[in-house]
Amino acid sequence: MRTVAVIDVGTSSIRMAIAEIQPEGTIRRLETLSQAVHLGKDAFTASEISRTTIEDCVSVLRSYRRKLEEYGITRPEDIRVVATSAVREALNRITFIDRVYVATGLFVETLDEAEVHRITYRGVQPLLRAQPALFKADSMIVEVGGGSTELLTVEQGNVSYTHAFRLGSLRLQQTLSAYRVPRTKARQVIEGEIHSQLEPFTELLKTHTGANMVAMGSDVRFAAEEVLKQSVSDDRLVELTVEDLAEFTDYVFSRTEEQLVNEFHLTFPEAETVGPALLVNLRLANILGANRLFVCNMNLRDGLLRDMSEGGSWTEDFQKQIVRATWELASRYHVDEDHARNVADLCRQLFRQLRKEHELDDRFETLLYVAAALHESGGYINTSSMHKHSMYLIMNSTLFGLTADDLLLVGLVARYHRRAMPKTTHQPYASMDRVRRVIVSKMAAILRIAIALDAARNQRIRQIECTRVRNRIVISVPSVEDLSIEQIALRRNQTFFESIFGLEVLLRSQMKSTVTERTML
Template sequence: MLIGLRGLEGVENGGGHRSPPHVRPVAVIDIGATSIRMAIAELHESGEVHLLSTLSQAVHLGRDVFSKGVIDKATIEECVRVLRSYRRVLAEYELSRPDQIRVVATSAVRESMNKLAFQDRIYTATGLQVEVIDEAEVSRITYLGVQPLLKSDKQFAEWGTLVVEVGGGSTEILVLQNCDVQFSQTYRLGSLRLRETIEAYQSSRVTIRHILETQMRRVIEQVSQHVNRSEIRNMVALGGDMRFAAHQLGGEVGHDGMLRLKVNELEQLTNTILDLNEDKIVHKYHISFPDAGTLGPALLAYVQMAKSFQLDEIHVANVNLRDGMLTDMASHGALNEDFRNQVVRSAIELGRKFNFAEAHARHVAKLCKILFQGLREEHHLEPRFELLLTVAALLHEIGLYIGPSGYHKHSMYLILNSELFGLSRTDVMLIGLTARYHRKTSPKPTHTGFTQLDRDQRIAVVKMAALLRLADALDASHSQRLHELWFAREGSRLVISLPQVEDLALEQLALKQTGALFEETYGMSVLLRKLRQ
């Protein structure tokens, strides 16, 4: 079996696409800080999403959690009532199987001290399994939703674009250059948190506004540390508050389907709303009381962000978390090529930050790709682990930035304490441990992090680490000279034949020093052999 080593694109474009069935109905439910929203849609074989119905009901999760740290019993029962009503709607669409319905909860439930009790109560009462997603998963889903819009307009490819969504509990920011993610971060600064700040101060509106602007300025300063302001020429705003503003101001619709709002006009509307109390906002704009309480702070956050980057215009996208979830379900949760590329680019940028040996890291990553694909019958890992192994390979030596002694441990530390776009905390832990075990030491029950994993995760780490050791040994010379690998199993040995190579002494020595883990894991020793052609 011959698997050739391809160019750089081979690392960044890996993975296939699993075609969905012709048409299937699905539903997604988003349990947020201020409301529970549901979308029902049909997913077509082409990947097209046809929206059938949407529902939204206000809840007080954020109010409870952001002030007390727990979800009140009454609020839990309020959520049960809402979700039971959604269940009845789902039954009308004949949606009942777990693979047809995805329910996620974001910042409010994620931060609550009784989130397990909340999840158990919802499951007991409704049969719905609530998945509490972290910031990285929210960023990934948001990117899936907004990506088609950004690719439809060439101006987003020419200049940097700031994508901002101010939710009830947090503000999510993506910075893209040529539609590639350059920066991704979620901040604990949401409209409901800002509202809590307002209620904590019995001061004049001028003082309250100053307090709000000060909090927002801190976030903007943190973003500016990672972004060149002069390169940002576009801002895309997500969220219901900005869609409300676009409706009020009648923004111009671009050919990409997004509305364009003038920042000065948005600021005028924001000032008007901040000068009104909740009763007057509800009466004037015919919105709910929960929305009225958070509208002003949210719009002020968008205005401040746009002004800090000296932008005159904001693009308002009719995209939300549920759109991204539906897109994700249309692909059966498979990591599409573009998303994989974004994750790999994020890893490469992190490596450059720590002055990694980029040529060696990329080559080891490509060797890992070849080994992963060529030894599928041995490792039986899901395709997504190929991406995790690639990232671990790219970053396995970044610990040298701290020092050569124990650098594999430093690599793990840096990985665990850095931002990698689109990867969950669990994914990052798996990557960090895989990098840690690329040298002589094998996993031990006493190792931090390893014991926190479940059995399947521990086994996946060991399998990936063994492949990473083998790939690293194959580039022991750091010369990137191996371009093809032939695999064959001879009894209890895996024979890797290498064409057009005369001397394998260095690779064989490296393999002798680190190859024990591969034999322990896969039950095969590895023999390197020169292939005569």
């Protein structure tokens, strides 16, 4: 059994959840804490976190640290501190992170949008699976936060689209304050802001008309509990009709912040942002043509705890989601799919059979597969300097589950699938730390070998067997007698591999006799 903690540094509060993870992976929540801060008000108006707010955050995190010590939670691997849009957008985020570390010893990890989507998916997926009819149907998962609105479209359990809108309840409320909008026109102005943010995506969203809408977030959960007079449980989604949501939203806007605080026992920051958040949910439901919402009690901290219970590893299902998104992107850039799939499959075999040589974690197998699938995507722009165009497209694309750092690594591996090897004059390769530079080189070297094995582009080599014989890697191919084309290509492509691993690569057909094999070696 393991006791862990996750801390979410949000736009308006810092929340901590402490839980026990049982040996079989079951999570039992022990305690939750929440303290209000003004990160969002600083970051969204001045683009910087003020010194006063930084010290307020330090004070909260110090108190959380003392609480962790009471529970005996001291190991870094048992504590995860994350920050989202407010810290991510602040120009002085590094100063903030460094100050927190110096004062508390806690490292704040700034999550990008892709990581938030990954954690959200992992948290919501069990709830969808618990209702088979809902899991098999198309669903749109929506979370309206203080700084942004996260959206994931799931088709029969597979993520097909993700996006983050700069459309948060705190941002909307600050628009009212910045322009001193009178209370009588507040709703009209907020609806105009929501429309301007969603309008470019309206046609795309309408293609999912009829999809179930799964709503996350404390504001919509508050509305559901007040309307239905029941709490939203951790293990099941609760239905709320759009008509009831609209009526409750009207009521919220008919009351002042003071009245909302007194009637519903909200804090003033919550009373200020609940109306804008409900309007965003309502607008999205109307675009989808939904007549009901499925409200869940899942939040970012639940997803983080689930991530820790699984060791932070990429599950098989999650990797399938990444691969699925990769082939959709490859199709968009008109890659030669037969060649790309075979190269990607060969990369996977090489990665697994050369594990002792490259010593990379399993997650890099998936990243190598993605790079192999997209290594010729640059041809969509121009076949000249295709490898550089591939890097550009990958780094500037959105792939579910992959962070900006992941995309940078994948883009560089694709960039070095041919031509020159990495140099210190190449950006952004030169700006990476040594560990990541070595990882790029190892993966790119393996990719070049896989490309050589499909040099004829007819996919006749699909299965290989790698054996190390002294300072050589012998790649044996069954059922293919003439390998002259691939051997010529391998001579061109193996230099990178040899310079990284210090091993020569030989290609042999298993159709030849064992005696001949030994003689040649």
